[in-house]
Amino acid sequence: MSEIVLPIVYQLGAGGILGFVVGYAIKKMMKIVAVIIGIFALILIYLGHTGIINVNYDKLTEAIEGFYGSAGGATQWLTPLVANLPFAGVFLVGAAIGFKAG
Known part of the structure; x- marks a missing residue:
């Protein structure tokens, strides 16, 4: 019985702790970014207002929307991959808790 329980407890504990640390760090890095x-x-707006540069805000908005659209597609292949792995599942739960705590 302990041959089965100990590896499961190890995976759940290690995955949760590592996930928490990664989630916490990601949230802190996202704040900095x-x-x-x-x-x-703000610099672009100031430079555009003073006439030093000419910013095409329509193209800038299109580029940002295109980036977010392509990033959202990653969840379609990532979710089924992670759903079947116990360590990764607990890791993601820990990451979510760490992200919320950060």
């Missing part, structure tokens, strides 16, 4: 993007956008 959001600040950098915000500063960049």
